[in-house]
Amino acid sequence: MDRFSWTNSRTELNETYVIEQRGVRLYDGDEKAKLNVGTAFLTTHRLIWGDIKYEDSCLAFPLSQIIFIEEQAGGLGKSAKIVIHLHPAPENKEPGPYNSSKYSYIKLSFKEHGQIEFYRRLTEEMTLKRWENTPISKPISTGTGSQGGRTRAVGIVGIERKIEEKRKELDKNISEAFEDLSQLMVKAKEMVELSRSIANKIKDKQGDITEDETVRFKSYLLSMGIANPVTRETHGSGTHYHLQLSKQLGDMLQAPLEERGGMMALTEVYCLVNRARGMELLSPEDLVNACKMFESLKLPLRLRVFDSGVMVVQLQSHSEEEMIASALDNVSEKGSLTAEEFAKLLGLSVLLSKERLLLAEKMGHLCRDDSVEGLRFYPNLF
Amino acid sequence: MRRGVGTGAIAKKKRAEAKYKERGSVLAEDQIVQMSKQLETFKSHLEEFASKHKQEIRKNPQFRVQFQEMCATIGVDPLASGKGFWSEMLGVGDFYYELGVQIIEVCLALKHRNGGLITLDELHQRVLKGRGKYAQEVSQDDLVRAIKKLKVMGNGFGMIPVGGSYLVQSVPAELNMDHTVVLQLAEKKGYVTVSEIKESLNWQKERASHVLDHLLKEGLAWLDSQAAGEAQYWLPALFSELSSRDVSPEEASQMTP
Secondary structure (H helix, E strand, O other): OOOOEEEOOOOOOOOOEEEEEEEEEEEEOOEEOOOOOEEEEEEOOEEEEEOOOOOOOEEEEEHHHEEEEEEEOOEOOEOEEEEEEEOOOOOOOOOOOOOOOOOOEEEEEEOOOOHHHHHHHHHHHHHHOHHHOOOOOOOOOOOOHHHHHHHHHHOHHHHHHHHHHHHHHHHHHHHHHHHHHHHHHHHHHHHHHHHHHHHHHHHOOOOOOOHHHHHHHHHHHHHHOOOOOOOOOOOOOOOHHHHHHHHHHHHHHHHHHHHOOOEEEHHHHHHHHHHHHOOOOOOHHHHHHHHOOOOOOOOOEEEEEOOOOOEEEEEOOOOHHHHHHHHHHHHHHHOOEEHHHHHHHHOOOHHHHHHHHHHHHHOOOEEEEEEOOEEEEEEOOO | OOOOOOHHHHHHHHHHHHHHHHHOOOOHHHHHHHHHHHHHHHHHHHHHHHHHHHHHHHHOHHHHHHHHHHHHHHOOOOOOOOOOHHHHHHOHHHHHHHHHHHHHHHHHHHHHHHOOEEEHHHHHHHHHHHHOOOOOOOOHHHHHHHHHHHHHHOOOOEEEEEOOEEEEEOOOOOOOHHHHHHHHHHOOOOEEOHHHHHHHHOOOHHHHHHHHHHHHHOOOOEEEOOOOOOOEEEOHHHHOOOOOOOOOHHHHHHOOO
């Protein structure tokens, strides 16, 4: 770890980023370095490591310092690592976090994976040795770098002090945040307990709860994110909010459904709707709850669950018989069809065209030929 | 349904109230009123918390983990609804729901190549790439939570533990224990052979073939019958980290499944 130097700018002239990986901890030899988990950056010239909180205090060493590298596979409770064996630090090396080290190698521990790609790129850079072609010019201080540049002049002690200050401030912020969070949770817990008590009473039919009150109660649960334990309703966990949503969806999805042959997978709907909204997005549960209300609101859409578990929204106008009949026509015309071929024919997704074929098969109109070449459907002549 | 009116009903209510007061318990409808008040109070506490720490949640994945775990402990799901307080005031909802969209899109884009199975690592890398340099940090824990939420939409989203991490499944292919175990075996090299299965798992040839055939049919495995020695079954989901050029959907459909 004594090969590292402090650096206060990210890239220098002629130097380019190759790859970065979050969640990396440094090891001095086999011992963990007294630093937090940070981000490792590989450039054409250097290996840089930074704790994201301290942008103007990173560590780096030139790639030319590397003798060779090894991979160390992860295991139970251990992250995968890259071991980097280094030449001794040159005399004119800039100051860094460690003045000396008994090890001649460091390790990068990948707590959020990414070790394979990083290793590949590092190997590549060491083969290409691009740093030899384009020597780096003097560091250019960018934005946040200017402060750091000044503290550098103050020497190592000044830097360490600054880091210590920042760390304390950060710790203070974090611990304040955690404390506030804990207090908030205590209050939230009270709400949960109260709602449980109410739910039990509703279940045991104690007292006289009106429908209005039940609806209000459900909306309170929704606001708090408490699961609805009272399951006697027919509309799922639907609340007034979901009712509104259901109507909105009814309007919004007409055209897209028509374009897609009358059927869309729920995940497709989720993406479509949320991309359109941009903000105040729907949760997956919101979407499901709203779709469950289509029927009771007499909207021309239906939520449907196939045997495979795939959930779709389909237009009422596209009746099941029609779909199956047309599927049979298509298959008979072509002799046989796979889901992929059918999808291409209709302009549907493969997933949904497969469901249609399966449905037709279930109704006895098609039969299958299942081999490693794929699943192919034929008209059922039996 | 209106509460009963008339003297009979009033008397009945008075008796019920008396009975409850005796036991020291409160009527449900009174509690609902109480809850409504407490909710308002809670809402303002949450607003205060948000004004101080909303940034922390946005920027700090570790803090998010703490937050999520605390919520789970007390029985609250901050991601249940976009209309929930947590989502509206802390913005956690939008963060995870958008992530959900990005996850679905990545999985869809790669499905023709890997059959709907992708490593959490690759998913993470691709989502980060899609989000761009200046977007908020996204950890693997964030992805896992977003995926858990996606499950409710029934499209077969699931996670299979493999080699210290996970494979994310995004299609409703049925994968039982046998399939999972073979996937785990294939993780080291990206492919597996019948002999390796027989040796490592002590299975009969038929069982191994049956599992491999299923993986082929589902498009999760590709067969290299010309490999030296014995046929190799490659899992595109696993070897994507080695250099391999991207395959277009047309090309994929022409390859031996």
